[in-house]
């Protein structure tokens with residue numbers, strides 16, 4: 052993006068054009084175009100290795116995107132230099148200008164410059180050897196893994212392990228992120244120290260929460276009579292020297308490149324717990340699914356490009372319709388952690404106030420991502436979606452194949468609820484007998500999109516996550532911001548250290564809180 056040629060005047064004119072366009076309702080859009088579903092839906096099929104073909108159906112027809120809106124966004128991709136930015140992403144260009152780095156997470160799954168892909172393959176082979184050696188008993192009996200990391204070093208592994216190991220778990224994985232000792236104590240209570248490995252996952256190997264938890268985990272092993280606690284540790288990091296210095300034997304340090312961002316690192320050695328729990332074959336299938344999505348994203352333009360179309364929709368609602376939030380509901384327990392994962396991916400990437408070259412942004416950036424699990428959320432927050440005063444674009448995510456083995460009635464009802472919610476948000480109506488009670492009225496015309504997976508297997512899961520990564524990237528390019536830095540987390544980190552040490556000059560409220568809690 053640093054080399055991107057951006058025509059700011061044209062982009063401003065396009066935002067003005069988008070704001071001035073007529074705003075037909077969803078009902079009118081469906082009425083006026085009998086092919087709307089075909090035009091705004093897409094099925095992406097892909098085959099990974101020898102596995103059966105899998106696919107994802109994307110349906111953006113229940114959004115307010117129409118030809119006029121899409122034409123303007125397609126023009127905006129040209130004005131924003133989208134093609135060049137996309138090539139820079141996969142070509143190892145400096146797409147993270149504030150840190151002077153490329154973003155090579157694509158290379159981790161085979162999409163990138165040859166040298167980066169070769170390096171990734173070698174690192175993956177190294178991880179594969181360790182995973183297979185552990186499965187073969189090289190580190191003795193291993194029944195549990197406590198994976199210690201935070202942010203991008205925890206959210207992706209936690210989600211993937213939960214999504215992919217419901218029916219087969221080769222190792223019982225506990226992901227611990229919080230500095231709150233309760234989180235680690237809970238993992239200790241569930242694990243037998245004699246058969247537990249500790250993974251310390253940190254790109255920098257300096258993050259306070261992770262290093263504090265890692266030290267406590269080693270102490271727990273020692274206190275439990277494990278003779279060589281350090282021998283039970285695997286380090287997953289872009290700072291291997293630091294891990295060795297900390298006491299991890301070099302043979303159990305799994306490095307990844309500095310150019311892989313924390314929230315994009317699931318594909319690297321940060322995915323070690325996933326590989327240990329599902330096996331290397333499925334881990335590679337996850338990478339293969341992501342690579343298939345990379346190819347789709349690279350080869351298609353405009354509205355034919357699924358992640359780009361989703362980014363058009365995101366920007367339309369945040370910038371043109373003034374929506375401050377975007378909700379994601381997983382109608383699949385396996386994806387219960389997806390909203391948490393997407394919160395970091397979207398908000399840490401695109402929650403910015405300046406452009407990639409340091410100027411104030413020309414409109415709102417990332418919407419606030421929130422969400423939950425269907426059908427639970429229907430009985431909690433959907434009231435606001437249906438009758439509240441906010442317009443909240445919603446993503447529904449479901450899998451055609453069930454994850455459970457109970458009566459098929461469960462899954463049928465789950466999917467029926469998922470589809471019915473999107474239909475109800477759009478249709479509106481009145482639930483009173485005379486159709487006149489305002490308290491029972493539903494305005495309707497509320498937008499949603501649906502991502503329908505054939506199955507929640509490793510390959511489809513990988514493709515779905517890569518879809519979201521590219522959606523975020525595409526949005527960043529259109530907004531002209533750098534999605535790969537996260538300086539917004541630094542001030543709080545610095546001040547936490549000052550509060551902890553009691554050194555520094557604080558406001559009266561903070562001082563009073565510190566005194567009340569005995570921190571000063």
Ligand code: F6P
Nearest residue numbers: 202203204253254255258313540
């Ligand atoms: O606090 C922000 C952050 O830097 C995230 O971007 C990152 O995923 C997380 O902290 C953890 O960092 P590390 O992997 O270096 O421990």
